[in-house]
Amino acid sequence: MNRTKLFILALAGIFTMSCATDNVDQAGSASAETAAMRKFVNTPEKAVQGELVIYVNDATAQQLETSEVATRSGVTALDAVAVELGAEQLKPVFNLKVNADRKRELGMHRWYTLLFSKDADLEAAATALASLDEVERVQFSTRIEVPKTEAVEVDPAMFAATRSAEMPFDDPMLQNQWHYNNDGTVDFPNAKAGADVNLFEAWKLTTGRPDVIVAVVDEGVCHEHEDLNPNMHVNEAEANGVDGVDDDQNGYVDDIYGYNFVNGGKITWKRSGDSGHGTHVAGTVAAVNNNGTGVCGVAGGSGNGDGVRIISCQIISGGTAAGVSATAAAVEYAADNGACVLQNSWGFGAGQISNDSGFENGSTSVEATAFLYFMQAKNHPNLDGGIIIFAAGNDGKAVAGYPAAWNKLIAVSAIAPDGLPTYYTCYDRGCNVSAPGGEYYRKGGSTVEDGCVLSILPGNKYALMQGTSMACPHVSGIAALAISYAADNGIVLTLPELKDIVVSSVTAFEPFTGQKEIYEGGTMNLASYNNKMGTGLIDAFRALMAVRGTVCIPIPLGEQVILDISNYIGNGKGSIKMLQSEISDEVKEKLGITDFKFMGTKLVMTCTKPGSALVTFKYVAGGSAVGGGQITGGMETQQEFALIVRPGVKVDEGTGSPLNPGGWL
Ligand SMILES: [Ca+2]
Ligand SMILES: [Ca+2]
Ligand SMILES: [Ca+2]
Numbered sequence: 001m002n003r004t005k006l007f008i009l010a011l012a013g014i015f016t017m018s019c020a021t022d023n024v025d026q027a028g029s030a031s032a033e034t035a036a037m038r039k040f041v042n043t044p045e046k047a048v049q050g051e052l053v054i055y056v057n058d059a060t061a062q063q064l065e066t067s068e069v070a071t072r073s074g075v076t077a078l079d080a081v082a083v084e085l086g087a088e089q090l091k092p093v094f095n096l097k098v099n100a101d102r103k104r105e106l107g108m109h110r111w112y113t114l115l116f117s118k119d120a121d122l123e124a125a126a127t128a129l130a131s132l133d134e135v136e137r138v139q140f141s142t143r144i145e146v147p148k149t150e151a152v153e154v155d156p157a158m159f160a161a162t163r164s165a166e167m168p169f170d171d172p173m174l175q176n177q178w179h180y181n182n183d184g185t186v187d188f189p190n191a192k193a194g195a196d197v198n199l200f201e202a203w204k205l206t207t208g209r210p211d212v213i214v215a216v217v218d219e220g221v222c223h224e225h226e227d228l229n230p231n232m233h234v235n236e237a238e239a240n241g242v243d244g245v246d247d248d249q250n251g252y253v254d255d256i257y258g259y260n261f262v263n264g265g266k267i268t269w270k271r272s273g274d275s276g277h278g279t280h281v282a283g284t285v286a287a288v289n290n291n292g293t294g295v296c297g298v299a300g301g302s303g304n305g306d307g308v309r310i311i312s313c314q315i316i317s318g319g320t321a322a323g324v325s326a327t328a329a330a331v332e333y334a335a336d337n338g339a340c341v342l343q344n345s346w347g348f349g350a351g352q353i354s355n356d357s358g359f360e361n362g363s364t365s366v367e368a369t370a371f372l373y374f375m376q377a378k379n380h381p382n383l384d385g386g387i388i389i390f391a392a393g394n395d396g397k398a399v400a401g402y403p404a405a406w407n408k409l410i411a412v413s414a415i416a417p418d419g420l421p422t423y424y425t426c427y428d429r430g431c432n433v434s435a436p437g438g439e440y441y442r443k444g445g446s447t448v449e450d451g452c453v454l455s456i457l458p459g460n461k462y463a464l465m466q467g468t469s470m471a472c473p474h475v476s477g478i479a480a481l482a483i484s485y486a487a488d489n490g491i492v493l494t495l496p497e498l499k500d501i502v503v504s505s506v507t508a509f510e511p512f513t514g515q516k517e518i519y520e521g522g523t524m525n526l527a528s529y530n531n532k533m534g535t536g537l538i539d540a541f542r543a544l545m546a547v548r549g550t551v552c553i554p555i556p557l558g559e560q561v562i563l564d565i566s567n568y569i570g571n572g573k574g575s576i577k578m579l580q581s582e583i584s585d586e587v588k589e590k591l592g593i594t595d596f597k598f599m600g601t602k603l604v605m606t607c608t609k610p611g612s613a614l615v616t617f618k619y620v621a622g623g624s625a626v627g628g629g630q631i632t633g634g635m636e637t638q639q640e641f642a643l644i645v646r647p648g649v650k651v652d653e654g655t656g657s658p659l660n661p662g663g664w665l
Pocket of ligand 1: 238246247248249250251252253254255
């Protein structure tokens with residue numbers, strides 16, 4: 001009885017098995033292929049031929065490390081596929097000579113680049129690799145977009161002074177850098193005073209520190225430039241070493257001012273096809289201030305060798321961009337060589353990756369791994385990680401490109417001197433904050449460039465450029481200033497705190513309405529940008545106040561305002577009683593304050609000079625403050641505020657109070 005049953009069961013088993021065997025040739029191989037493709041991190045669109053990045057399992061990684069890294073990996077299955085592809089090289093993406101333990105934790109030792117014949121079918125090769133048990137992920141080496149930038153060189157002698165206002169530093173072209181301080185006189189339609197990053201006020205507190213290193217991931221930075229060279233980070237061992245030798249044994253030959261990840265070796269900027277993009281970007285972060293020469297950088301110091309330092313991580317050369325593994329290695333290099341700010345004006349084409357999970361696919365691509373590593377790097381004692389800033393992209397789309405859009409990075413959109421979105425800027429999804437990126441415009445049939453961002457160009461030149469690429473380094477520079485200011489004041493910031501400071505130290509935009517005429521002809525419908533330019537326009541002074549923990553009170557220039565101090569304390573709804581009805585003569589003089597008067601918690605005054613001042617108000621919090629007379633149970637306390645007087649701050653007509661947030665500052 002039992003035996004029969006068993007027999008039947010066995011027969012049934014055989015029957016089932018034979019059915020499966022009949023179909024294995026078609027469906028089986030198709031499903032194997034589908035399974036293999038699930039290991040793809042991205043699509044082959046715009047991928048470099050003859051190159052794939054693979055993430056192997058741990059056992060294979062160990063085997064690869066112990067064997068000679070060459071065409072023969074020592075892993076039989078991998079070798080078989082490699083031979084079939086005509087593989088030339090299998091090499092680790094990351095440099096395990098430095099910080100190996102931390103890299104192993106992130107699985108960085110498991111990423112390899114396989115170089116093979118450019119004639120091989122890339123997708124077939126990827127499928128063959130992905131079908132191996134040893135390989136957990138396969139990534140196509142997407143080529144990054146080379147920024148299409150047009151630099152318009154300016155003649156320092158001819159670039160005449162247009163502003164009468166006193167400049168904080170003696171650099172002759174600083175007055176033309178409207179993006180730092182805009183008084184509305186730049187030759188641009190509807191140029192708006194205050195459409196800038198409010199840098200002059202920030203410079204009164206800090207101009208940078210040499211121990212803050214900003215890595216510029218871009219074209220090679222021309223470190224010889226007269227107005228940048230003193231602010232370049234120098235690897236002394238290589239600078240005093242032997243050409244062609246890795247003097248400091250960090251895995252990179254001749255990395256004096258950074259490293260060339262496209263061609264290997266020294267930084268270059270003179271190849272045909274180079275645009276000067278990386279040099280221009282670096283100049284905005286750290287051109288040397290107060291040296292009587294050229295322009296200024298956001299964190300370029302005060303002329304005493306005290307600017308932040310630049311490392312060049314070259315991923316574009318002669319108009320050709322590196323693939324993803326070289327770019328990931330460039331980010332790793334920045335982390336391993338002291339950078340705490342990663343400045344990135346590059347990306348993949350907008351729309352190529354559509355969401356965060358697409359970018360993080362399979363818990364991360366090779367470049368996302370590198371970013372995570374950078375964010376963990378503690379290269380400055382006053383910041384517990386590394387901050388990454390990206391240009392949002394110039395496709396004019398309602399989404400930032402990747403990697404910029406990734407939620408762990410800060411993406412920067414661009415405004416023009418009119419304080420409005422530029423015609424090219426990406427906006428909306430993935431865009432976190434705005435900064436001046438400049439814009440061309442047409443006047444009388446010719447192009448006027450004054451609305452662009454002014455910085456340096458290789459060959460001791462100076463030039464105007466536009467783009468989110470130009471907006472981004474303003475934010476990187478301000479992040480560097482914030483770290484500097486924290487260091488000056490003994491404050492240690494966490495990475496989330498610094499990211500919050502960067503995206504919240506802004507002036508909210510007034511509602512955008514109507515149409516704006518644009519350079520390329522036609523108009524842009526401004527309403528579609530409402531609430532989509534990130535949190536607002538970044539403000540350097542506010543960022544420093546945020547580091548300090550001081551509340552900012554924006555005040556319009558030359559207009560009487562009524563400030564209710566209780567609005568700026570706590571949630572603005574508390575019960576307080578002012579114990580102070582004066583501010584110092586020094587502050588009154590600095591801000592040109594007239595008709596000053598306190599009425600309860602309300603301060604009425606007119607400020608006639610632009611600038612900022614710190615004031616401390618004493619008050620009683622809680623208790624029976626209402627109705628005056630005896631105070632019962634309140635706590636005497638005090639709070640510091642920053643009064644910021646600027647043109648263009650909007651005042652509520654009903655109450656006479658500055659609109660904050662939502663007011664233009
Ligand atoms: Ca070296
Ligand atoms: Ca050397
Ligand atoms: Ca200068």
